[in-house]
Structure formats: structure tokens, C-alpha cells
Amino acid sequence: MSATIATPAPGTTGRLTIRLVLIGAILVLAVLPVLNQLPAESTLHVSDFIVSITGKWITYAVLALAIDLAWGYAGILSLGHGAFFALGGYAMGMHLMRLIGPRGVYGHPTLPDFMVFLGYQELPWYWLGFEHFPYAVLMAMAVPGVLAAILGFLAFRSRITGVYLSIITQAMTYALMLAFFRNDMGFGGNNGFTDFKELLGMPLNTDNARAVLFYASLALLVVAFLACTRITQSKLGRVLVAIRDAESRVRFLGYDVTRHKLFVFVLSAALAGLAGALYVPQVGIINPGEFSPGNSIEAVIWVAVGGRGTLVGAVLGAFSVNALKTWLTTVAPDLWLFALGGLFVAVTLFLPRGLIGLFAKAPK
Amino acid sequence: MSDGYSPPLGRSKDSSAPVLYLDGVSVVFDGFRALNNLSLVVDAGELRAIIGPNGAGKTTMMDVITGKTRPTAGVVRFRDHDLTRLDEATIANLGIGRKFQKPTVFDALTVFENLELALKAPRGPFACLAWLLSGEARRRIEATVEEIGLTARMHDRAAILSHGQRQWLEIGMLLMQDPELLLVDEPVAGMTDQETEHTAALLVRIAGQRSVVVVEHDLEFVRALGSKVTVLCEGSMLSEGSIDHVQNDPRVIEVYLGR
Numbered sequence: 254m255s256a257t258i259a260t261p262a263p264g265t266t267g268r269l270t271i272r273l274v275l276i277g278a279i280l281v282l283a284v285l286p287v288l289n290q291l292p293a294e295s296t297l298h299v300s301d302f303i304v305s306i307t308g309k310w311i312t313y314a315v316l317a318l319a320i321d322l323a324w325g326y327a328g329i330l331s332l333g334h335g336a337f338f339a340l341g342g343y344a345m346g347m348h349l350m351r352l353i354g355p356r357g358v359y360g361h362p363t364l365p366d367f368m369v370f371l372g373y374q375e376l377p378w379y380w381l382g383f384e385h386f387p388y389a390v391l392m393a394m395a396v397p398g399v400l401a402a403i404l405g406f407l408a409f410r411s412r413i414t415g416v417y418l419s420i421i422t423q424a425m426t427y428a429l430m431l432a433f434f435r436n437d438m439g440f441g442g443n444n445g446f447t448d449f450k451e452l453l454g455m456p457l458n459t460d461n462a463r464a465v466l467f468y469a470s471l472a473l474l475v476v477a478f479l480a481c482t483r484i485t486q487s488k489l490g491r492v493l494v495a496i497r498d499a500e501s502r503v504r505f506l507g508y509d510v511t512r513h514k515l516f517v518f519v520l521s522a523a524l525a526g527l528a529g530a531l532y533v534p535q536v537g538i539i540n541p542g543e544f545s546p547g548n549s550i551e552a553v554i555w556v557a558v559g560g561r562g563t564l565v566g567a568v569l570g571a572f573s574v575n576a577l578k579t580w581l582t583t584v585a586p587d588l589w590l591f592a593l594g595g596l597f598v599a600v601t602l603f604l605p606r607g608l609i610g611l612f613a614k615a616p617k
Numbered sequence: 618m619s620d621g622y623s624p625p626l627g628r629s630k631d632s633s634a635p636v637l638y639l640d641g642v643s644v645v646f647d648g649f650r651a652l653n654n655l656s657l658v659v660d661a662g663e664l665r666a667i668i669g670p671n672g673a674g675k676t677t678m679m680d681v682i683t684g685k686t687r688p689t690a691g692v693v694r695f696r697d698h699d700l701t702r703l704d705e706a707t708i709a710n711l712g713i714g715r716k717f718q719k720p721t722v723f724d725a726l727t728v729f730e731n732l733e734l735a736l737k738a739p740r741g742p743f744a745c746l747a748w749l750l751s752g753e754a755r756r757r758i759e760a761t762v763e764e765i766g767l768t769a770r771m772h773d774r775a776a777i778l779s780h781g782q783r784q785w786l787e788i789g790m791l792l793m794q795d796p797e798l799l800l801v802d803e804p805v806a807g808m809t810d811q812e813t814e815h816t817a818a819l820l821v822r823i824a825g826q827r828s829v830v831v832v833e834h835d836l837e838f839v840r841a842l843g844s845k846v847t848v849l850c851e852g853s854m855l856s857e858g859s860i861d862h863v864q865n866d867p868r869v870i871e872v873y874l875g876r
């Protein structure tokens with residue numbers, strides 16, 4: 254990650270334009286669930302499909318922000334953020350499973366169906382507490398955060414950087430995938446969790462639930478964006494950029510680089526976990542496939558396509574690549590992986606600053 | 618470290634005690650002795666020039682002092698601290714600042730931001746997040762920008778500075794750190810004669826309040842510093858004294874000046 258990338262310092266007019274565009278984009282998104290309520294004949298009607306897929310993309314955009322914070326600013330190229338996202342998803346999935354209660358196929362009052370099927374007598378200890386929503390949300394952040402803290406501490410302290418760190422994070426997500434495939438882990442094996450019934454007292458799979466989850470995701474995106482902006486525009490943000498571009502020089506200025514990298518990596522992992530927690534109730538399923546190494550790589554490509562090192566770019570990349578994916582997987586499903594690879598190569602070669610580079614002026 | 622800035626003067630408890638003390642230091646890379654039983658003492662407020670042919674071990678000596686390289690043998694002390702046991706950040710925070718031979722500034726940041734990062738202030742992530750630029754800090758940065766002659770470039774990104782300007786910026790970053798000991802590796806490479814003179818004057822001015830160790834090839838520049846000179850060769854000290862003394866030392870003439 255030695256290449257320097259631009260952190261554009263837009264003038265006040267540029268900044269104002271960006272703000273207006275962002276507020277406009279948020280309003281457009283916010284109005285989708287409202288338009289969904291219009292009668293189907295109306296030209297302005299928006300289908301259930303659009304609302305639910307956009308809600309999903311919003312959680313992807315949060316994941317992209319998390320990756321960008323670590324990669325675009327601090328130069329930590331994690332190829333394991335899909336795992337943090339999936340862990341957050343599993344935490345929420347556990348909560349949703351507990352809420353099914355006796356409505357499962359086997360009708361057991363506490364045990365989820367797969368546990369009854371596997372002959373469990375009682376809930377494993379690590380399932381305790383997940384019946385409480387706040388606890389599940391806390392775990393959706395804490396589990397990825399603690400994992401990132403341990404991995405980051407070991408790697409950053411030993412000054413493992415660049416491609417070696419990327420490989421370690423890939424190995425992490427792969428190992429977790431294999432672990433979660435196992436039935437005896439107590440997470441439903443390769444079927445994972447599904448058939449959710451309700452969340453916070455509201456039945457899922459209704460217009461109402463879709464809208465609530467959509468707005469919750471949008472709120473998370475806005476809050477995460479503002480928080481990341483606050484960080485990247487602070488002196489901490491400049492320290493991170495300095496670490497990205499000349500890590501050892503930062504040490505000679507007296508900064509404990511390990512601590513700064515750990516801070517941003519843990520925060521990024523927790524944010525990815527939260528995004529996963531909002532993703533799962535919207536798609537209605539979580540299984541070990543979410544840990545597949547390809548997912549993490551794909552998410553990094555969103556950021557590269559949008560423009561790493563700019564928060565707007567990360568969000569833009571998540572939306573545009575996923576829109577392309579949705580379109581392409583309906584017209585030519587076999588082509589998607591080739592298109593994704595081609596896109597990555599093309600962006601690397603021709604648009605090193607990503608899509609955002611098309612709009613923002615190159616720095617003088 | 619928790620306080621903002623300490624006044625540059627009157628820090629040394631005992632001004633007669635050496636600030637930097639190297640004794641019997643050796644560094645071996647794959648059987649090659651980059652430093653060989655090197656000893657060096659730098660006093661409080663002293664300005665010291667170090668010269669020596671390419672590969673003499675000058676940069677390696679700075680690496681050892683700043684924690685980048687661990688010596689194979691020997692004692693390296695800064696005041697009461699054993700530097701061989703500390704990491705780079707800790708050593709920097711003890712009050713040792715370093716300018717690298719290849720100027721290293723942060724390209725994506727502006728001149729002002731580079732100096733702001735170097736400014737002595739709490740270094741932890743939370744402190745950096747909460748950091749607000751005070752009026753006093755701004756004035757200090759602006760004064761330094763002026764001192765290094767980059768006022769017109771203050772809000773330009775470091776990437777577009779010339780080589781000499783990058784050298785200046787890095788010297789400015791050293792000043793912001795407010796160190797007790799400055800290690801300056803080849804500061805005038807890429808500078809015009811006038812800039813070189815200006816640098817010599819600046820370093821002389823800084824010394825006295827702090828100790829400064831300057832590595833340089835340019836003998837005119839070393840003469841302008843008017844300081845004690847140490848000649849390194851093949852990892853050991855060859856000669857030490859005034860510039861006239863070392864220039865007339867036959868061993869020095871043989872290995873270095875007479876080439």
C-alpha cells in the first residue's frame with residue numbers, strides 16, 4: 254500500500270456541492286418505502302423487491318465504509334471483513350432464532366429446530382442472553398471487535414503489513430467458514446439460520462418490517478458516515494493517512510503505530526458487524542456461505558471501484574457494483590465473476606481513484 | 618508527554634553530563650560489520666558534525682540510536698535511558714528527533730498538516746481524535762513554517778514540494794517535536810548554496826538549546842557549522858577534533874579527503 258492516494262481537500266464550494274448531493278441521495282433513498290405504499294398502477298410505485306434490495310445494499314454500503322476506513326485511510330487491506338459482517342449477522346440470527354420460540358417445526362419452547370434435530374437437551378452457554386435484543390446488538394459489534402483486536406494485536410505488533418496481512422485475514426474468514434459448516438458448533442451447520450418470524454415484536458416479511466429495517470439501515474449508514482467523517486477529518490485521520498503512506502516515519506515521530514492501527518481495525522470490524530446484523534433480518538437467512546473468502550474480496554472491490562480513501566467513494570462503489578451485479582445476474586448469471594474481475598482490473602488500470610475520481614478534480 | 622509543550626530551555630538537569638553516550642557499539646549484518654566498536658559522546662547543547670566515506674556506518678549509527686536497528690554489542694544511552702531496549706516511538710518521545718537521509722514527509726498531507734503531526738502533543742488515538750488546534754499551536758506551526766521558508770506553500774500538499782523544500786519540511790518537523798537531541802542525516806543534499814548557508818545558520822542556532830548531530834558530506838557546510846567533527850570509517854571512529862584538525866590528520870586524508 255505504498256502508493257499514495259489523494260485525500261481530496263475540496264474547497265468550500267466543492268464541499269457544499271458534495272453535501273447537497275449527499276443529502277439529496279439520502280432523501281431519494283428515504284422516499285422509496287413511501288413510494289412502495291402507492292397503488293401498484295401508479296407510475297411512481299416502487300416494488301417490494303426494490304425496497305428490500307436497496308435496504309440490503311445500504312448495509313453493504315456500511316460494510317464498504319468500514320473497509321474504506323481501514324484500507325483507504327490506514328492502509329490495512331483486510332480481505333476478511335466479510336467475516337466480521339457475517340459474525341454480526343450470526344449474532345442477529347441467534348436473536349431471531351430465539352424469538353421463534355415454540356413456533357418452530359418441532360415446537361420446542363426454547364431450542365431452535367436444528368438443535369432439537371441434533372439431540373441437544375439445552376441451549377449451549379454461548380446462546381444465553383441472545384433472547385435480549387440489546388445483548389444481540391452488542392454482540393454483533395463485540396464479537397467482530399474482539400476478534401479484530403486479537404488478530405490485529407498479533408499482526409500489527411509483529412509489523413505484519415501489506416499482502417501478508419491480507420492473506421492472514423483471508424485465512425481467518427476461510428477458517429471461520431469451515432468452523433461454521435460444522436454441526437457441532439451449535440450454529441446450525443451448513444443450513445445456518447432461517448425461517449425467522451419476528452423482530453422487536455414486528456412480524457417480518459411485511460411492508461412495515463421492510464420499511465422499518467430499511468430506515469434503520471439508512472440511519473446506520475448516515476450515522477456511520479458522519480462518524481467516519483469525524484474520524485478522517487480529525488488529526489487521527491491524518492495520522493492514519495501518514496501510517497498508510499510511510500508507516501515507519503510515523504513511529505519516529507513518536508506515534509505508537511500499533512495502537513492507531515488497532516483502534517481503526519477494531520472500530521472497522523465492529524461497524525462491519527453492525528451492518529451484518531441489519532443485513533440478516535432483511536434477507537431472512539444467514540449461513541456459512543457468508544464467510545466465503547470471495548465475499549470479502551468482492552467488498553474490497555466495491556471500495557476500489559468507488560474510490561478508496563474517500564468515504565463517498567466507498568458508498569458509491571457499494572451501490573454501483575451491486576446494482577451491476579443484480580442486473581447482470583439476471584441477464585447473464587455466468588458472466589458475473591468475469592465482469593467483477595474485469596471491473597477490478599479496469600479500475601486499477603484506468604481509474605486508480607475510482608468512480609469518485611471522475612467527479613472530483615485531481616489534486617494539484 | 619501529557620502536557621502540551623515544554624519550554625525549549627533549561628531542561629537538562631545537569632548540563633555537564635553527556636546527552637548521548639555510545640560505547641563499544643557494533644552492528645553486524647550477515648557477517649558484515651557496519652559498525653565496529655564505535656564510541657561517541659555528545660554533550661548537552663553540543664553541535665557535532667559526523668563525516669565519513671559512503672558506507673562508513675553513519676546512517677547505521679542513527680538507526681541504532683533511534684531504535685530502528687539493534688546493536689549486536691555495546692552500550693547506547695540517552696541521559697539515563699538504555700536505548701537498546703526501547704522501540705522507535707518510545708525513543709522519539711524521550712526527546713530524540715531524526716531527519717532521514719532520504720527526506721520522508723507525508724505526501725498526502727499539506728505542509729501545515731505535516732508539521733501539526735510532528736508537533737509535540739499527546740500521541741494516542743483518542744487524544745488525536747479529540748485534538749483541537751489551539752491558537753498557540755497554530756502560531757508555533759506558522760512560526761516554524763516561516764523559519765523553514767515555506768510560508769507560501771503552507772497549504773500545499775507535500776507531494777508537490779521540491780527536494781530541497783522537502784528537506785526543509787523535515788527539518789521543520791524535527792523542530793515541532795521539540796527534541797532534546799536532533800539527528801540530522803545529510804540535510805543539505807539537493808539544496809542551493811544559499812539554502813545550505815541558511816540551514817547551517819539554523820542548525821547552529823538550534824544547538825545550544827539542544828544537542829544536534831549532523832551527518833554531512835559537504836565539507837564547506839561542515840566548516841560553516843564550526844563544530845567538533847567526528848570522522849567515521851568502516852564502522853569505527855577514525856579521528857575527532859576541529860575541522861582543521863581532522864582535515865590535516867594523515868589517516869583521514871588517506872581514507873576520505875584524499876580520494
Ligand SMILES: Nc1ncnc2c1ncn2[C@@H]1O[C@H](COP(=O)(O)OP(=O)(O)OP(=O)(O)O)[C@@H](O)[C@H]1O
Nearest residue numbers: 646649651669670671672673674675676677678718
Ligand atoms: N539493513 C542492512 N542490511 C545489510 N547491510 C546494511 C544494512 N544497512 C546498512 N548496511 C550496510 O552497512 C554499511 C554502512 O551503511 P550506512 O548506510 O550506515 O553508511 P553511511 O555512512 O550512511 O553511507 P552514506 O554516506 O552512503 O549514506 C553499508 O555497507 C551498507 O551497505
Ligand SMILES: [Mg+2]
Nearest residue numbers: 675676677718
Ligand atoms: Mg547514510
